[in-house]
Amino acid sequence: MPEKIFVVGIGDEGPAGLTEAAKQRIQAAELLIGLDVKIDSLPASADQRVGVRGDFESVIEKIEANSAKKTVVVASGDPLFYGTARFLCERLGKDRFEVIPHVSSMQLAFARVKESWDEAYLTNLANQSIERVVERIRTAEKVGLFTSESVSPATVAQTLLDERIDYFTAYVCENLGSPDERVTQAELADVAGQVFAPLNVMILIRKPDVPDRPISMRGRRLFGNRDEAYLQSQPKRGLLTPSEVRSMALAELDLGDSSIVWDVGAGSGSIAIEAAQIAAQGKVFAIERDPEDYLLIAQNAERFEVTNLKAILGQAPEAWDNLPDPDAVFVGGTGRDVCSLVESAYERLRVGGRLVINVGSIENVAAVHHVLMEKSGDPDIWMVNLARGTYQLERIRFESINPTFLLAAVIN
Secondary structure (H helix, E strand, O other): OOOOOOEEEOOOOOHOOOOHHHHHHHHHOOOEEOOOOOOOOOOOOOOOEEOOOHHHHHHHHHHHHHOOOOOOOOOOOOOOOOOOHHHHHHHHHHHHHHEEOOOOOOHHHHHHHHOOOOOOOOEEOOOOOHHHHHHOOOOOEOOEEOOOOOOOHHHHHHHHHHHHOOOEEEEEEOOOOOOOOOEEEEEEEHHOOOOOOOOOEEEEEOOOOOOOOOHHOOOOOOOOOOOOHOEEEEEEEEOOHHHHHHHHHHHHHHHOOOEEEEEOOOOOHHHHHHHHHOOOEEEEEEEOHHHHHHHHHHHHHHOOOOEEEEEEEOOOOOHHOOOOOEEEEEEEEEEOOOHHHHHHHHHHHHOOEEEEEEEEOOOHHHHHHHHHHOOOOOOOEEEEEEEEEEEEEEEEEEEEEEEEEEEEEEOO
């Protein structure tokens, strides 16, 4: 039966930081393998010392070729935390190993910046794509990153800024535990322009009470933004879907992160823009036949910094012929053609998709309701009466908004 293999963690301070149990295992070793660790100064009587730099396969070859020897593998920090022991146990089986950990450099980094790390998002950029990591960072409170040669702290900082994630304070902890240890606290913009030692841990701490949006978007909501936040064409000002109705409509659209959405009769684009913010990994198509409003959609999209929205100038349903089938469709209609648009949109929706219609007249309510009853059998319908409070002459008064109607159906 092969000898049990010990994986021992060691810090930058070398033998001085080893426990008595770790020292005894190293002294008893017949084969001492150091992975990215200087082993010359270790108190070993091993007749064979092997230094390996970042090559896990070489470690396995050495272990397999010397299975009868008492072998100790020495690695930095906690060998099970994105380290050597994790890889070896997966390849050779847990039963062959015993692990004696040291303090992880991640642990040290959080200690240096005096932050707890029990709920932090932790990862290693040596085996995770920066694109995937950035999306996890977006909603995190605390982040700990092992950087790599190809993805340095400067690269991380610039990537975050490019993705409009600017609400973290950054710490870069270099050469932890060694005499030239250094901890740098800075804004992401400052980190993006600096060079750091290869051995570093990067920590990100979200600034207090900051939402998952860039500082430039403070005061902007994910949905239900105030009507005045949108540019509107002057002759038609006030025809924008009111923010309260917009919130109800978006709730009924039941959007997911990657939904494909059509906004038919998009006007200046308020529904489409807020749908694009909710379906951040999806695609929203704003279909509008009025050239002036079509241009406003692009301006409002730029104003809200959404990049997953495409404005389509044209008359529905012809304008959506070449668009991908949607998961959700919003139809804003006041004309006689709203029923034909609803019928055509229903046929293109994916199974389980949502169709929401906003109309302003009783006649259109009855006509659209009849269409939906034939198609889905059980549409929902609301009459929305709103009055917004104002303060005039030292009294609270309410100004009514014209009643409007919402209808919603699920595609079977």
